[in-house]
Amino acid sequence: MTGMAIDELVAGYPGRTVLRQVTARIPASAVTALVGPNGSGKSTLLGVLAGVIPATSGTVERPRAPAFVMQRSDVPDALPITVRDTVAMGRWAHRGPWRRLSRHDWSIVDGCLARLDILDLAARPLGSLSGGQRQRALVAQGLAQESEVLLLDEPTTGLDAKADLLIQTALAAAKAAGVTVVHATHDLPSALRADHCLLLDDGRLVAEGPPHSVLTPR
Numbered sequence: 327m328t329g330m331a332i333d334e335l336v337a338g339y340p341g342r343t344v345l346r347q348v349t350a351r352i353p354a355s356a357v358t359a360l361v362g363p364n365g366s367g368k369s370t371l372l373g374v375l376a377g378v379i380p381a382t383s384g385t386v387e388r389p390r391a392p393a394f395v396m397q398r399s400d401v402p403d404a405l406p407i408t409v410r411d412t413v414a415m416g417r418w419a420h421r422g423p424w425r426r427l428s429r430h431d432w433s434i435v436d437g438c439l440a441r442l443d444i445l446d447l448a449a450r451p452l453g454s455l456s457g458g459q460r461q462r463a464l465v466a467q468g469l470a471q472e473s474e475v476l477l478l479d480e481p482t483t484g485l486d487a488k489a490d491l492l493i494q495t496a497l498a499a500a501k502a503a504g505v506t507v508v509h510a511t512h513d514l515p516s517a518l519r520a521d522h523c524l525l526l527d528d529g530r531l532v533a534e535g536p537p538h539s540v541l542t543p544r
């Protein structure tokens with residue numbers, strides 16, 4: 327079980343500092359919601375936790391190879407890849423892209439497709455799916471990595487009730503299996519369901535704790 331510790335983190339993009347002196351704890355085997363206005367730095371913090379954005383200064387203690395489910399809008403529509411192969415990419419960290427996946431890998435892939443109720447879409451090109459179906463495929467890919475940490479950028483934004491419920495159920499099951507889940511969200515009910523909440527504003531952590539105490543009407 328692996329939590330994460332963020333200390334005095336400064337990070338951003340070339341010529342642009344976004345996160346300023348962020349210190350926070352992310353509890354193990356729990357769901358943490360990152361909330362805050364547009365541009366407050368939620369995606370940037372996820373990128374640092376995922377290891378794709380370097381810290382300018384400060385430290386982040388995190389496990390190797392967390393699973394990262396990007397924002398759906400960051401995934402090209404025309405990617406010539408089927409839904410099953412999209413989910414199978416989640417196994418590459420275990421096998422390497424040049425090695426054939428084992429039967430065990432494929433059974434995990436099919437299990438993840440089933441959990442998100444997209445087995446019947448497995449042979450379809452990813453780009454031919456609706457937004458909600460595609461999001462379920464991306465979450466299934468994240469689950470297929472079987473990482474100790476699952477990071478998701480707005481996984482339920484703009485989804486219908488069924489897709490939302492499937493993803494919420496998958497995140498709860500991951501937590502029950504001991505996974506540390508962190509997701510950025512603008513959805514208040516989804517943030518309130520989390521165990522822990524980090525509120526960012528303009529790149530600074532302005533509150534941290536149980537969602538009901540962080541997300542006050544003010």
Ligand SMILES: Nc1ncnc2c1ncn2[C@@H]1O[C@H](COP(=O)(O)OP(=O)(O)OP(=O)(O)O)[C@@H](O)[C@H]1O
Nearest residue numbers: 339342344362363364365366367368369370371510
């Ligand atoms: N690739 C980039 N290069 C330069 N600046 C960037 C880049 N990506 C994001 N930013 C800037 O960093 C700041 C924080 O953006 P970030 O995406 O982390 O916020 P966010 O809280 O996730 O916002 P949203 O709720 O809109 O998704 C914004 O001002 C944004 O313009």
